[in-house]
Amino acid sequence: MERALYIGEVFLKHTPPFRHPEHPGRIKAILDLLKRTELGSEVEVRSPVLVDEKELHLIHDPEYVAYVKQMVEVGGGMLDPDTYVSGDSWEAALAAAGTVSYAAMNAIEGKHYLAVTAVRPPGHHARRNKGKGFCIFNNVALAAEKARRLGLKVAIIDIDVHWGDGTAYIFYDTDEVLYISTHQDPRTLYPFEGFPYQKGRGKGEGYTVNIALPPGTNDDQILYAFDRIALPILEAYQPNLILVSAGWDTHWEDPLAEFSLTLNGQWQLINEIYYFAESMGIPIVIALEGGYVEWVVAKSTLNATLAGRKQIFSEKTSVEAIPMEEVEHYVENVKVELRSYWPL
Numbered sequence: 001m002e003r004a005l006y007i008g009e010v011f012l013k014h015t016p017p018f019r020h021p022e023h024p025g026r027i028k029a030i031l032d033l034l035k036r037t038e039l040g041s042e043v044e045v046r047s048p049v050l051v052d053e054k055e056l057h058l059i060h061d062p063e064y065v066a067y068v069k070q071m072v073e074v075g076g077g078m079l080d081p082d083t084y085v086s087g088d089s090w091e092a093a094l095a096a097a098g099t100v101s102y103a104a105m106n107a108i109e110g111k112h113y114l115a116v117t118a119v120r121p122p123g124h125h126a127r128r129n130k131g132k133g134f135c136i137f138n139n140v141a142l143a144a145e146k147a148r149r150l151g152l153k154v155a156i157i158d159i160d161v162h163w164g165d166g167t168a169y170i171f172y173d174t175d176e177v178l179y180i181s182t183h184q185d186p187r188t189l190y191p192f193e194g195f196p197y198q199k200g201r202g203k204g205e206g207y208t209v210n211i212a213l214p215p216g217t218n219d220d221q222i223l224y225a226f227d228r229i230a231l232p233i234l235e236a237y238q239p240n241l242i243l244v245s246a247g248w249d250t251h252w253e254d255p256l257a258e259f260s261l262t263l264n265g266q267w268q269l270i271n272e273i274y275y276f277a278e279s280m281g282i283p284i285v286i287a288l289e290g291g292y293v294e295w296v297v298a299k300s301t302l303n304a305t306l307a308g309r310k311q312i313f314s315e316k317t318s319v320e321a322i323p324m325e326e327v328e329h330y331v332e333n334v335k336v337e338l339r340s341y342w343p344l
Contacts, residue, residue, distance in 0.1 A: 001044035004106070005305050006099045007031065007118040008048040014092035014121050016084050017076060021256060021292040022121065022134040029294035030118050030301050037312060043305045044112070048119070050091065051098030051142070058149075059141045059170055061129045068093070068136060079131035089121070089136065096121055097137045100243075100287045104143035107283035108152065108241060114274070115285045116305045122289040124164030124245045125191065133162065133191060140245050140287050141170045147241050148176050155180065155239035157230065157273055159266075160247025160289045161257040163194025163210065167245065173204045178237050180209040180230050182222060182269075184257055185330070188215055196337040206341030209233055213330050215258035216322035219265025222250070224324075225331050226272055233342045234276055242277050242284045246270070248291030248300045252319045256292055260322075263315040266300045267307075274307035 009031070012024040034045070056065045069090060071077045076086040096119035103115035123140055125133025144154045144167075156171075158164040158181040171177040186194040200208040211229050213222065248266060250259040261269075270286070277284040286304050291297040299313035306312060335344045 001042070001112055003043045003114045003305055004046050004103065004112045005039070005043055005116045005118065006046045006048060006103055007034070008095070010048050010095045011092050011120045013088040015086045015088060017086060020084065025294050026291065026297050027118060027120055029298040033298040033302060037302055039302065039305055042309070048095040048099040049102040050094040051101060053094065056097060056137055056142065058145045059128065059138055064129045068131065079136065083131045083134055083136070085136065093121055093136045095119065096123065097139045097142050100139040100285065101143040101146050104147055104241065104243065104285045107285050108147060108150065113283045114307060116301060117285065117287045118301050119288055123287070124158060124160060124167045124289050125162070126166040127169060132166070135166060138166050138170060140243050141167050143285065144171065144177050144243055152240040153238065154178070154241050154243060155234055155237060156243045156245065158183070158245040159250065159269055160245055161249045161254070161259050162190055162247065162290060164245055164289070165191045165193050168194070168208050171204065172200050172208060173202045175203045175207050178207050178209070178233070178239065180211070180233065182211045182213065182226060182230070184217070184259055185212050185214050189257055196334045199337060199341070206338065209338060211334050214322060214326050216260050217327060218260040218319050218321050219262055219268060221321070221324065221327040222261060222265060223268055223272065224327060226269060228331055229334055229338070229344060231272070231276060232344055236342055238280070240282055242273065242282060244270070244273055244284065244286040245289045246286050246304065247289040248297050251291070251293060251296045252317070253293050253296065254291065256290070260319040262317055262319060263296065263299055263303065263313055264311070267303050267311045270304050270307045278308060
């Protein structure tokens with residue numbers, strides 16, 4: 001099949017011990033909408049796949065993996081003030097990491113050229129030795145590391161409103177994985193890092209690209225930034241595989257951030273990435289990260305399965321824009337940091 005959507009009820013097992021924005025309803029909303037939506041013959045719905053826990057050692061310290069497993073076995077607990085583990089989280093966490101890397105391997109082997117993985121818990125804040133920001137294991141980082149070990153040049157594009165500090169730091173010292181993130185100004189939002197001057201280290205210097213943008217950034221403005229920074233860098237890097245950390249918390253209604261995108265802008269940004277991958281003849285794998293308005297998560301996830309073809313769900317809402325000059329100023333700051341590495 002040309003396209004695949006990986007989703008399953010295993011992701012409902014990771015349940016918070018108290019009211020929490022990252023909850024099973026995020027996946028249930030997708031499953032419910034999927035039952036009422038015709039994706040067409042292009043998209044195959046596939047089941048999740050659990051990773052062997054030893055594979056997690058490719059990106060996480062063995063002691064940390066063992067600590068999470070032990071916490072699950074005693075009924076759960078908190079990895080940090082924001083990040084819970086329940087007595088049923090182990091299978092869901094293994095499925096989230098396993099499904100993204102399995103989808104990536106299938107894409108590399110030519111079994112599909114676009115895969116959307118609707119997984120939870122999310123992953124892009126998870127560090128080598130700790131979970132944080134609602135994330136237990138770093139799903140996209142595992143897929144990237146496995147692809148890197150096959151000799152592929154990997155580009156990770158993180159479009160969550162929060163900087164994926166876990167992913168960035170896992171690959172901070174290598175030039176074999178390019179990490180590009182569009183996110184809200186870290187002076188105003190968790191994890192309070194992800195500044196343009198954080199560019200990587202050693203061989204990896206210049207390969208962490210932080211496109212920090214102001215609160216209120218809307219559809220046209222994020223596309224402006226992406227077109228002027230991300231696309232030229234991707235063209236220069238020439239990746240063999242694109243992995244997308246797709247957080248739908250960029251939406252104007254999301255309670256945890258202050259971007260002003262609509263469903264239309266989220267669709268357009270995914271299309272920008274898709275069209276680049278198509279022009280290069282390389283596969284693309286999209287993994288769910290954040291997004292805490294259930295109907296947005298559901299609609300944008302299903303929209304992504306038909307990237308480059310048709311937008312199933314749209315939005316007529318008009319969101320008031322911040323001055324374009326403010327966004328241009330942010331974009332220029334990023335360019336100044338990166339011009340010595342990339343043709344900007």
